[in-house]
Amino acid sequence: MRLFGIAGYSGSGKTTLMEKLLPRLTARGLRVSVVKHAHHDFDIDRPGKDSFRHRQAGATEVLLASSARWVLMSELRADPEPSLAEYVAHFSPCDVVLVEGFKQEAIPKLEVYRPANGKPPLWPEDPDIVAVASDQRPLADRPGDPVWLDLNDTETIVRFILDTLQLATLQPGGNRHAVL
Template sequence: MKLFGIAGYSGAGKTTLIENLLPYLTASGLRVSVLKHAHHGFDIDRPGKDSFRHRQAGAAEVLLASSARWVLMSELHDAPEPSLAEYVARFSPCDLVLVEGLKHEAIPMLEVYRPANGKPPLWPDHPHIVAVASDEAPLPAVHGGRTWLDLNDAETIARFILATVQTGGKTHADL
């Protein structure tokens, strides 16, 4: 199973990009999973529901299942957050895991960068960012040899990701 990260600040368009990439990646015959990391607390459950009540009563895990889908909710109960490897080990077999967030992991990543957001780019100080997808053209010689992609061209970005994971994380500049 190959890992490829999508990094960037909140509001840059990471989720939308992944949503646009998935049809191209799956059309290539790959089974693709997504790991979405949130920096804030979240809950997919609702107070009053049976599964919520079970978790509140102290269950370590609750598996909620139907004929259409299932979800496993695990409570950390003050334990340390699992590592990327521990999260990935929970996935069913697949060809590619797109990791949204977890920008400090040592996996090949694409930064979604929108200068209009007013946030500094990650790529100058992040050795694992192999490409930048942006809605603005790069300034000459500023992007440090990283591939600069049009954020609105999901097909080209998908081809770049496929080529990168097929070469073991090396970009065309490394070959």
């Protein structure tokens, strides 16, 4: 299981880019999982539902299951937030985990950068950013700068991620071959 991060400020287009990357990666026969970090309290459950009531009554974990999907909700209560590695350990085997958020993790990352947002780029301060996907060309091309990719060229971004992770894809019939 290989991890690759998608980083950037809120509103930069991280989720939109991931929506474009996922079908292209899975079409290559790869099993892809996603972990997204939320910077605020969130709840996927609703008051009044049985699972919500179980958690409110003190259950540490509640697994909600159906024939279409399942979700495991864990209450941290006073425990510290788990690390990215601890979260990823809950995944079933897969080829790649795309990570949105977890900016401080030492994993290869692509920054989604839009100068029009008025925010400074992350890459000068983060040595793990190996590429920048932007809707504008870089102002300078200096040695040591990350690779600069066109944010609208999803196919090139997919190839860059696969090359960076040295990940093979599946040919029709299930045979793995090197990424082109």
